[in-house]
Amino acid sequence: MSAALAVPALTEPRAARKLSSTETVLDNGLRVIAVRKPGIPIVEVRLRLPFLSAKAKHPAQAMVLAEALLTGAAGRDRSELAAAIQGLGGDLHASVDADRLVVSGNVLATNLRKLLNVVGDLVTEPSYAAADVETERDRLVEKLTIMRARPSVVAAEALATRMWGDHPYAVDLAQPQDVAAVTPGQLKALHKAMVRPGAGVLVLVGDLPPGRMIAAAEAALAGWTGAAPRPRVPALPAAPGGPLLIVHRRGSVQSSFRFGGAALTRTDPDYPALQLANLVFGGYFTSRWTENLREDKGYTYGPHSRIDHHALGSSLTLSVEVATPVTAPSYLETLYELGRLATLPVTETEVASVQQYAIGSLALSTATQAGLASTLSALSAFGLGLDWVTGHPARLLAVSVDQIAEAAARFFAPTAFTSVVVGDADAIAAPLAALGAVER
Amino acid sequence: MPVKLPAPSFELTHHRLDNGLRVLVAPDRSAPVVGIAVLYDVGFRSEPEGRTGFAHLFEHLMFQGSVNLEKLAHFRYVESSGGSFNGSTHFDYTNYFEALPSNALERGLFLEADRMRGPRITEENLANQLEVVKNEIRVNVMNAPYGGFPWIYLPSVLFDSFANSHNGYGGFEDLESATTDDAKDFFKRYYAPGNAVLAIGGDVDVDDALELVEKHFGAIKKRSVPKRPNFGEPALDGERRATHDDPHAPLPAVAVGYRVPDPVNQLDDVLAAVLLTEVLTDGDASRLQRRLVQRDHLVTDVSAYLGEFGDPFDERDPTALTISAHYPDQSALDRILTAVDEELDRVATDGLDKGELDRVRTRVVSVSLRELDAVMNRTLELAKFELLHGRGELLEELPARFAEVGEDAVRAAAAALQPDRRAVLELIAGGGAEQ
Numbered sequence: 001m002s003a004a005l006a007v008p009a010l011t012e013p014r015a016a017r018k019l020s021s022t023e024t025v026l027d028n029g030l031r032v033i034a035v036r037k038p039g040i041p042i043v044e045v046r047l048r049l050p051f052l053s054a055k056a057k058h059p060a061q062a063m064v065l066a067e068a069l070l071t072g073a074a075g076r077d078r079s080e081l082a083a084a085i086q087g088l089g090g091d092l093h094a095s096v097d098a099d100r101l102v103v104s105g106n107v108l109a110t111n112l113r114k115l116l117n118v119v120g121d122l123v124t125e126p127s128y129a130a131a132d133v134e135t136e137r138d139r140l141v142e143k144l145t146i147m148r149a150r151p152s153v154v155a156a157e158a159l160a161t162r163m164w165g166d167h168p169y170a171v172d173l174a175q176p177q178d179v180a181a182v183t184p185g186q187l188k189a190l191h192k193a194m195v196r197p198g199a200g201v202l203v204l205v206g207d208l209p210p211g212r213m214i215a216a217a218e219a220a221l222a223g224w225t226g227a228a229p230r231p232r233v234p235a236l237p238a239a240p241g242g243p244l245l246i247v248h249r250r251g252s253v254q255s256s257f258r259f260g261g262a263a264l265t266r267t268d269p270d271y272p273a274l275q276l277a278n279l280v281f282g283g284y285f286t287s288r289w290t291e292n293l294r295e296d297k298g299y300t301y302g303p304h305s306r307i308d309h310h311a312l313g314s315s316l317t318l319s320v321e322v323a324t325p326v327t328a329p330s331y332l333e334t335l336y337e338l339g340r341l342a343t344l345p346v347t348e349t350e351v352a353s354v355q356q357y358a359i360g361s362l363a364l365s366t367a368t369q370a371g372l373a374s375t376l377s378a379l380s381a382f383g384l385g386l387d388w389v390t391g392h393p394a395r396l397l398a399v400s401v402d403q404i405a406e407a408a409a410r411f412f413a414p415t416a417f418t419s420v421v422v423g424d425a426d427a428i429a430a431p432l433a434a435l436g437a438v439e440r
Numbered sequence: 441m442p443v444k445l446p447a448p449s450f451e452l453t454h455h456r457l458d459n460g461l462r463v464l465v466a467p468d469r470s471a472p473v474v475g476i477a478v479l480y481d482v483g484f485r486s487e488p489e490g491r492t493g494f495a496h497l498f499e500h501l502m503f504q505g506s507v508n509l510e511k512l513a514h515f516r517y518v519e520s521s522g523g524s525f526n527g528s529t530h531f532d533y534t535n536y537f538e539a540l541p542s543n544a545l546e547r548g549l550f551l552e553a554d555r556m557r558g559p560r561i562t563e564e565n566l567a568n569q570l571e572v573v574k575n576e577i578r579v580n581v582m583n584a585p586y587g588g589f590p591w592i593y594l595p596s597v598l599f600d601s602f603a604n605s606h607n608g609y610g611g612f613e614d615l616e617s618a619t620t621d622d623a624k625d626f627f628k629r630y631y632a633p634g635n636a637v638l639a640i641g642g643d644v645d646v647d648d649a650l651e652l653v654e655k656h657f658g659a660i661k662k663r664s665v666p667k668r669p670n671f672g673e674p675a676l677d678g679e680r681r682a683t684h685d686d687p688h689a690p691l692p693a694v695a696v697g698y699r700v701p702d703p704v705n706q707l708d709d710v711l712a713a714v715l716l717t718e719v720l721t722d723g724d725a726s727r728l729q730r731r732l733v734q735r736d737h738l739v740t741d742v743s744a745y746l747g748e749f750g751d752p753f754d755e756r757d758p759t760a761l762t763i764s765a766h767y768p769d770q771s772a773l774d775r776i777l778t779a780v781d782e783e784l785d786r787v788a789t790d791g792l793d794k795g796e797l798d799r800v801r802t803r804v805v806s807v808s809l810r811e812l813d814a815v816m817n818r819t820l821e822l823a824k825f826e827l828l829h830g831r832g833e834l835l836e837e838l839p840a841r842f843a844e845v846g847e848d849a850v851r852a853a854a855a856a857l858q859p860d861r862r863a864v865l866e867l868i869a870g871g872g873a874e875q
Contacts, residue, residue, distance in 0.1 A: 005508045005554070008546040014472035014643060017551065038470050040809045041446045070724065078734070082724035087799035089806030091723075093569060108806050135734060142691060142740040142768050149585035149690045149871050251687050254575070254583045286512075286519045296513060298571025301579050321579045323571075353520035360522020360541050367471045368813040 001336065016363065021386050022210035028225050030197035032217045033376060033385065034210035037369045041208030042089075043112045043213065044373035047119060048381060049105040050199050051096055052311055054233045059098070059171045060178035061190050066096040067136040068187060069103070073118075074128030090115045092122075098169050099311040100381065101195070106370065109206050116220035123195055123226050126188075133184045141176045148173070149424050151249055151256045151321070158247045158420040159258040159317075163239045169310065174394065196226030201380040205373040236312040238262070239418040243437035244331075248425035255327040255423030256319070257334070261416045263307045263314040264407075266382060272395045273403040274307070274411055279354040280404070281305050281341050281412060282318055284361075286353060288337050289320075295384065297333065299326045311381065316411060324424050328431030331421075335414045335435070342413040345405050359393040445805045447839040448812055450822065452832050453646045457654065459662040460634025461556075464822055464832050465649050466641040468815065474642040475819030476548045477537040478556070479827045482630035483530045484608030491572070493610010494618055496529040498626050500569040502536060503527065505560035506551075514551055521547055531608065531748060531755045533827055539816040542643035546652050549640075553656035556633060561623045569593055570615060577609050585688040589843035589867055590695030590764055591748045597682045598697040598863035600758055603671050632663035637827045641819030657729060672757045675699050680863040685870055691740065693867040694773060695764040696780065698857050700746065702757035704829055711841055712849035713761055714752045717744040718800045718849065719787065720763070725799075727783045732765065738772050739765040756828055761857065773866060783858055792847050805839045 021035040052061055070092060071078040085092055092115070103122065107115040127394035147153045156172060164170035202221070203214040239260055262276075264271045282289035282305030289303045303320035322330040366372045366389055379388055411418075421428065425440060432438050455463040487494045505511040518525045523540035536555070538544060538548045581587035592607050599605040638657065639648050676699060686693075701709040720728045721744040732739045742765040746752035752759075765771075812818045812835075826832040 005550075007509070007513075008550050010521060010547060011545075013541060013543040015471055017470065039446070040813045042806065042810050042813070079730055082726075083795075083799055085721055086725060086803045087795065089802040091803070091807075104807075106810060108802070132734075137738070139733070142766070145690045146740070146766065148583065149688050151583055163726065252583055254578045284516045284519055285525075291512060294572055295568065298568045299575070301572060301576040321575070321583070323575055323578060353516065356522040357519045361524065363471075363522070363541065364473060364524065364539050364816075367473050367815065370810065370813065382653045395572045437732055 004038065015110060016396065019386065020210055023385065024214055024219055024224065026197065028197040029199070029228065030221060030224070031201045031380065032204070033201065033380060034204045035372065035376065035386065036208060036210055037205050037372055038207050039369060041109045041207055042106050042369060043109050043204055043208060044369045045105045045107065045115065045119070046203040046377035048377050049101045049192055049229060050099070050229065050311070051101040052099055052233050054168050055230045058168070058173035061182050061186050062096045062101065063174050064099060064133065064137055064140060064179060064182045065187050065190055066094040066101060067140050068128055068133050069094045069122055069126060069364055071132035072129055073137065074121035074125040076121070078132060086114065088114050089135070092118065093408045098172070103372050104322055109208050109427050112208065113216040113220065116216050120220040120224060123221070126191055128184045128187045128191070130184050133182070133187060137179055137182055140179050144173055144176055144179065151252060151254070154247060154249060155256040155258045155420060155422040158422065159247060159260050159418065162420060163260045163418050164244055165170050165237055167237055168233060169236065169312070183372050194229050196228060197221065197224050197230030198226055201377065203373050203377045203380060205369045205376065233312070241415065243439040244432060245420040245423050246429050246432065246438055246440045247420060247422045248440070249422050252423045253324055254321045255421050256321045256323055257331070257419065257421045259318040259417040259419045261316040261411060261418065263411060265314050265317040266309060266384060266388070270403070270407055273399045273407040275358060276351065276354045276396065276399055277341065277404045277408040278305055278307055278316065278413060279349050279357060280335065280346050281374035282352070284357050288341070289334065291321065292333055293322070293330060294335060297326070299323060299330045307376070309382065318417070324427050327421070327423060327428040328435060331432060331435055338412050338414045341408045343409070345401055346408070348401060351399070351401055351404060357400070358396050362389065362392060443658065445802065445839040445843055446809060448809060448836055450818070450836060452822070453650070455650055455653070456542065457633065457658055459658070459660055460632070460665065460748040461657055462637045462826060463650065463653050464637065464639040464826050465644065465646050466639070466818065466822055467644050467646055468642050471815070472542045472643050472810040473539060473815050474542045474545050474548070474640065475537065475539050475816040476552060476825045477535055477639045477819045478552045479533050479535045479637045479823045480631055481533055481635045481668065481827060482533045482681060483534060484606070485603040486530055486630065489602050489605070490614060491618060491622065492606050492614045493608065494614070494622065495534060496609065497528045497569065497573050497615055497618060498623055499527050499534050499567060500573055501561055501623055502555050502559050504569060506555040506563040507557045508554050509551070511560065511565065514555070517547060521573060523548070529608070533824070535820060535823070537820060545644060545649070549652050549656045553660065554636070556631065556636070556657065556660055559627065561620050561627070563620055566618070566620055566623065570618070573615060574612060583688070585690065585868070585871055586686060586693060589684065589686065589693060590697070590762060590865055593684045594695045594697045594760070594762065594863065594865050595748065597680050597865050599673055600701065601673065601760065602670065604673060604758060628663070629666055632665050633657065633660050634662060634665040637823045639819045639826065639832070640824035641822065642815040652669070664672060672702065673699065676861045676863065679860050681866070682715055683866045683868050685868045687870040689867060689869040690871040691766050691768055692770045692773070692869045693764065693766045695762055695865045696777070697760045697762050697863045697865070698861055699758055700761045702755050703753065703759055706827065708845065709753060709853070710746065712845050714746055715797065715800055715804065715842070715845055716787065716850050717746060717761065718804055719792065719796065720744040720783070722800065722803065727787065728780065730782055731779055732776065738776050738779065739767040741766055752826065753828070770869070777864065784854045784857050788851050791851055797847055797850065801842045801845070805842060808838065
């Protein structure tokens with residue numbers, strides 16, 4: 001056997017090119033951010049509008065609105081609209097969650113102006129024709145039925161309810177009976193009240209001069225008016241913790257764990273340390289949780305932990321699906337890894353690895369027009385932009401082992417989490433109860 | 441006069457090492473990232489009987505350490521360099537890939553070369569990855585509504601030979617009977633350098649990259665390359681029907697499969713079929729969305745696509761055109777099939793509306809351009825076209841080839857989808873209001 005070959009060292013890194021970017025606020029209050037990203041002849045479009053509301057019927061109405069928005073505008077029916085968008089080499093769709101409505105799409109760069117004209121039609125002259133609303137309402141009820149058959153959706157809903165109580169954030173998906181009751185009149189009223197440019201942000205990323213993209217947006221959207229809605233929404237409650245909630249799902253061959261906790265916003269000085277602590281725990285393949293549960297024990301295809309940033313605060317979510325017979329052992333190992341991270345220091349090797357991974361994955365995720373547009377759109381909701389992206393590597397590299405330990409002690413202690421598991425309750429409840437308090 | 445469509449350009453350089461490894465380099469210095477992809481010419485179809493799922497299980501073993509690397513080292517080297525990695529098993533090939541900052545190019549090439557020299561196949565690694573794969577199947581198939589539908593189940597109705605019709609994820613009994621000797625034999629037979637394509641894309645100098653390829657892959661010994669059997673099957677001569685029970689699905693679903701022409705040797709026919717699928721189900725202006733969703737309210741959603749995973753260029757002969765739908769009323773199946781037949785017949789008999797073909801192909805080209813923006817996707821696509829079609833350049837030529845497809849060809853593609861040539865797989869929903 002010959003001597004082992006050495007793994008080659010890294011060479012000198014090459015710096016990314018600086019991107020040219022322009023930002024402006026139109027007279028109607030809409031912020032427009034345009035970035036030239038050389039590459040393919042496409043422009044990515046993200047229109048983000050705040051959509052937070054505490055009204056009980058809001059989630060159902062918002063979901064139907066997102067489904068029905070593209071079913072007609074300015075005298076064109078849904079098929080004519082779709083044909084026009086397709087002929088531009090374009091695509092548009094709307095999505096909604098508790099925080100925002102996003103109209104996103106892309107188009108051949110030469111047709112940007114025409115696609116933005118369609119967006120202008122959608123926001124100023126939507127149809128919400130009765131027949132189309134009815135079709136989309138019925139389809140949404142069916143789609144919700146399909147979604148709720150997935151264990152991941154059952155688990156997410158159980159965790160949200162337990163974490164947020166009666167706060168609007170507790171409702172991710174509307175109930176079918178509420179969806180079925182939505183009327184075209186309600187959609188028109190909601191559109192008028194909330195589809196407004198006042199607090200909206202339009203992000204355009206593509207291989208065009210930023211000035212030209214902004215001019216196209218201004219020409220297409222200048223006629224859209226309306227001040228930002230000012231919804232009254234209660235502050236986010238603290239997650240309650242408590243016993244592990246067991247939710248029964250008939251015939252489950254796996255158990256889906258979700259652990260939820262608080263996290264820091266991106267602008268908090270301790271955020272980079274928390275981001276790195278999360279990677280060490282379960283945020284990438286080399287993480288402790290993955291190496292233990294998957295690569296050592298074979299209990300799962302893959303655990304994952306992540307930080308989500310909502311308008312009212314950030315949260316930490318740990319997710320894993322494990323085979324039913326090893327549900328309790330997986331819980332034990334998870335508590336062990338959480339406790340170990342919260343009470344013992346991480347190693348220098350781990351810190352160097354997560355720093356490079358965080359920097360590299362940010363570079364990769366913003367290396368495409370679509371990735372950069374989505375990132376900038378998400379950041380825009382918090383008043384952050386391209387500067388945050390380019391400045392973040394330095395913040396990550398400045399984090400010390402001690403700072404990660406502090407963040408871990410605060411956010412990764414097993415007692416800091418609110419937890420649920422969805423699975424075959426008859427098989428998993430007793431072994432889980434041996435490890436700690438459970439509730440059915 | 442066909443519409444003018446933008447086309448990508450990749451400045452491809454080809455090279456072949458003495459051991460037979462085919463190399464493709466596509467430089468793009470616009471961002472400091474590289475993509476490395478190695479594709480081996482073996483997939484589900486080459487699994488031996490009694491070893492369903494083995495190609496995929498073996499893919500997992502290729503991440504478990506190699507001649508010079510301990511278990512876990514591959515993941516750690518890639519991620520601590522700022523990169524990401526993955527692998528996937530397909531009907532006709534298996535890929536392994538990394539996206540990395542460009543200063544990790546040589547490291548990435550070493551990692552791929554080292555597992556081409558040989559993976560560490562041990563009882564412990566096999567037992568561990570057997571459990572991981574079973575959990576992958578549980579999460580994606582057994583515990584999920586519509587899991588594996590229709591890609592796992594439709595081939596068993598549409599095709600006859602074991603190679604084409606078996607479950608590529610594999611049955612647990614077959615997976616559990618796999619041995620380390622099976623794995624060693626599989627590696628020896630299918631993972632020869634001459635049975636692989638290496639593609640490098642992104643922030644590289646071509647000469648430097650080829651020098652590094654020679655340095656790390658050049659010493660890997662040449663081995664014999666297996667001759668690929670012809671897996672083709674003739675068109676069906678009668679309709680086939682089957683059912684699939686899904687205990688978690690709340691609504692019924694259907695997948696209708698048709699055998700289509702050889703995607704490599706009859707590419708133009710396949711491009712016409714691709715445009716047909718877009719005419720049928722891409723967006724709210726498409727024929728089946730209008731008919732089945734908007735007018736008749738028969739289905740929740742419907743999609744038509746080529747290739748078992750929705751990529752028309754991912755397989756050699758044979759491959760399938762699939763029309764799939766979820767629908768709320770179980771008794772509606774025959775009405776759905778009748779409507780599909782009527783719409784296909786309308787395309788075949790009356791042709792397309794004015795402007796319909798041009799808008800559809802404009803969108804097809806724009807979608808494919810967009811998918812090539814990420815260096816990793818671009819590198820994987822180039823490697824795939826090089827391996828399956830023998831020419832990476834085809835990726836650059838596709839927009840022009842799509843522009844040449846005439847209405848007659850799309851009508852002919854529709855006319856070929858006759859009821860007596862289809863396989864209909866009905867999903868029986870056993871879920872519903874459970875909890």
